[in-house]
């Protein structure tokens with residue numbers, strides 16, 4: 001089963017590349033045989049969508065509720081109406097700095113699906129959890145509790161070991177493949193072999209042009225969620241080219 005690779009850039013709270021660079025990324029996306037996405041700050045979704053129509057746009061978060069007295073938040077529907085096709089939920093920075101629980105993440109993922117957005121659901125262990133040998137249990141518990149009960153192939157999982165995010169320390173291709181394989185086994189148990197075979201599992205954590213091809217050539221690694229390198233248009237384009245080169 002060939003899953004189409006997805007390279008998504010997460011700009012976090014940064015303005016990202018300028019218009020000319022975005023147009024160049026759009027050209028690369030237009031020619032690519034893989035899916036390319038950018039997740040700018042929510043206030044820039046419309047603008048980036050207009051400049052780069054061949055790039056899928058993602059939000060970085062959404063609220064679980066449809067509307068209401070939630071000052072400062074955005075509903076999944078609002079994110080979609082701005083031009084997004086997907087939304088990141090449960091990024092480790094939100095889990096750490098905004099105290100989001102697996103239950104919160106599941107609620108957001110369900111809201112995304114209801115609004116017609118593909119949720120990119122992030123999971124990943126801390127350095128200490130890996131050092132103590134608890135990474136498998138940690139990640140499986142996150143999968144069990146963060147994914148909607150009725151998940152199907154619209155769901156995207158991002159395995160992002162916290163110790164690899166923004167640190168320049170990437171998981172080795174073997175470490176990443178092992179994690180992706182046990183996540184896929186769990187998807188088979190929770191949902192079905194058919195759903196598990198179709199769900200894309202991205203790797204995230206210091207993905208750069210020099211490690212992207214080797215990571216994405218692993219059997220269960222279906223793309224990359226790219227933070228820092230997505231702010232550099234050349235580096236991001238090179239990661240897209242790497243995905244295209246290894247696409248089965």
Ligand code: PGA
Pocket residue numbers: 010160164165166167168204205206207225226227228229
């Ligand atoms: P990084 O971030 O590529 O800068 O490590 C990844 C992420 O946070 O998704």
